[in-house]
Amino acid sequence: MNSRNIDHRDDTVFHFKDENKQEVADSTQVQKTRLRTSSKSLLRILNATADGILILDSSGYVVFCNKAAHKLLGKEEHELMGTMFGCPIADGHKTELQITRNGRVRTVEMHVSALDYENAAAVACLRDITKHVDLQKTLAASNAELKKLNEELVQARDEAIAQHKLKGQFVANISHEIRTPLSGILGLADILLNDCQLGEEELENVRLIQQASAQLLTIVNDILDFSKLDAGHISLQESDFMLDSLLEEVRDSVVGACAQKNLSISIVLDPKVPKQLNGDGQKIRQSLLNLAHNAVKFTPTGYVRIGAELQSTSYPNTVRVKFHVEDTGIGIEKLAQEKIFQPFVQADGSTTRFYGGTGLGLSIAKHFVELMKGRLSVDSEPGSGAKFWFELDLKYADADDRHQ
Ligand SMILES: Nc1ncnc2c1ncn2[C@@H]1O[C@H](COP(=O)(O)OP(=O)(O)OP(=O)(O)O)[C@@H](O)[C@H]1O
Ligand SMILES: [Mg+2]
Numbered sequence: 001m002n003s004r005n006i007d008h009r010d011d012t013v014f015h016f017k018d019e020n021k022q023e024v025a026d027s028t029q030v031q032k033t034r035l036r037t038s039s040k041s042l043l044r045i046l047n048a049t050a051d052g053i054l055i056l057d058s059s060g061y062v063v064f065c066n067k068a069a070h071k072l073l074g075k076e077e078h079e080l081m082g083t084m085f086g087c088p089i090a091d092g093h094k095t096e097l098q099i100t101r102n103g104r105v106r107t108v109e110m111h112v113s114a115l116d117y118e119n120a121a122a123v124a125c126l127r128d129i130t131k132h133v134d135l136q137k138t139l140a141a142s143n144a145e146l147k148k149l150n151e152e153l154v155q156a157r158d159e160a161i162a163q164h165k166l167k168g169q170f171v172a173n174i175s176h177e178i179r180t181p182l183s184g185i186l187g188l189a190d191i192l193l194n195d196c197q198l199g200e201e202e203l204e205n206v207r208l209i210q211q212a213s214a215q216l217l218t219i220v221n222d223i224l225d226f227s228k229l230d231a232g233h234i235s236l237q238e239s240d241f242m243l244d245s246l247l248e249e250v251r252d253s254v255v256g257a258c259a260q261k262n263l264s265i266s267i268v269l270d271p272k273v274p275k276q277l278n279g280d281g282q283k284i285r286q287s288l289l290n291l292a293h294n295a296v297k298f299t300p301t302g303y304v305r306i307g308a309e310l311q312s313t314s315y316p317n318t319v320r321v322k323f324h325v326e327d328t329g330i331g332i333e334k335l336a337q338e339k340i341f342q343p344f345v346q347a348d349g350s351t352t353r354f355y356g357g358t359g360l361g362l363s364i365a366k367h368f369v370e371l372m373k374g375r376l377s378v379d380s381e382p383g384s385g386a387k388f389w390f391e392l393d394l395k396y397a398d399a400d401d402r403h404q
Helices: 002-048 067-073 130-195 200-230 243-261 281-297 350-355 361-371 399-403
Strands: 052-056 062-065 094-101 104-117 120-128 239-242 264-269 276-279 303-314 318-327 377-380 386-396
Touching: 052 067, 067 094, 067 104, 067 120, 104 130, 130 200, 200 361, 239 243, 239 281, 243 264, 243 281, 243 303, 276 281, 281 303, 281 318, 281 361, 281 386, 361 386
Parallel strands: 264 303
Antiparallel strands: 052 062, 052 120, 094 104, 104 120, 239 276, 276 386, 303 318, 318 386, 377 386
16 A cells, blocks of 8 residues: 555656656747747737838848838838848937839938847838928928918008008098188188178078088098097197086087977086096097087987096096986997997998988097097997997096095
8 A cells, every 4th residue: 555655656756757847848838939929929010010110230231121111111021131221320310311212202210229139239210201291391381471471461561551541641631621711611601691781592591501511620520530540640638627617518519409409408417526637628528529419410309418427536646437428319229339439330321311420420439538548338229319428537637626
């Protein structure tokens, strides 16, 4: 039992030894197979890469090339293998090669990395960048084209500005020249009406001349203001002014027209606003006048109110005042409200025929208000009147006025 056991043991030992040898043999075989398999896989991977790969020996001769490399260089594998590639074998060397393939020059980017493995001294990675280079060329060409276009545009803009200025200057000069004889006509009409013994019919004709000339003068003045504003020739002229007198002057300018249309006209002045202020009173007056003229023009019945109210006070030197002109007239559609501040624009096409005017009044008022750092706005509903308003920061005229 024992010996059998020993035998068995010996057997087992022998068997063990034999098995061990077999395993070693097996493992070498496995390693070899693995090695073969891994180099095959490596080759497969290298051949599947889109970039060309060349392995060079220390003298620059090709010892390996993948499929992409001979496709890129337009040579068969056997034509490349063992040939002198002749590139510097410096680690990190990067260069572009021009290769003619099928009669077309292609640009290939080559990146060399040093390698120290058996007879391999460097690996050169090749990439076809022809499309990229072509794209860059196209981009550079369109860039140059754009630059040229830009220069032409700048030149055209400068010419347009110069011409615009010239036109503006021309319009300003003409308007100025028209104003002088027109004032003469108005003066003469005034003399004829007051000092001459005219018959009823002649009187009526002179009145018509006076009316037409006054309308013409308003238009000419508007055009003159507009062209000056457009040319940037109008600047702020700040001085002290009495707010109540300013509003009264605006009211007085339209009181006659209001009486003719049976409209009531009033001033609504918030007592909290200082009486005397400092700012461009002339421009505030002219803006309010344009708004008041419109209010009267576009209101068949009801009232026109011209007002100013205190919005806020910033001690020690400014007050924010809201100016407004309100009427009970025809009102303005929402869509038209966005356009009427542009020059020569009226709320609808029939306005000119029915009410006259050139469509400049609001645009001038808007320019003036913006020059004073305000914004001209309107609240209106068709058929329910309109309220035009703007807020301005004005200075106190003097310290004594502050606590009134
Ligand atoms: N108070 C208002 N009520 C209704 N519509 C108005 C009022 N104010 C202005 N509008 C509309 O805005 C348009 C532009 O006004 P703007 O003062 O610029 O021109 P205009 O009065 O027609 O002509 P101009 O002022 O040159 O004599 C007017 O034609 C009118 O359609
Ligand atoms: Mg107007």
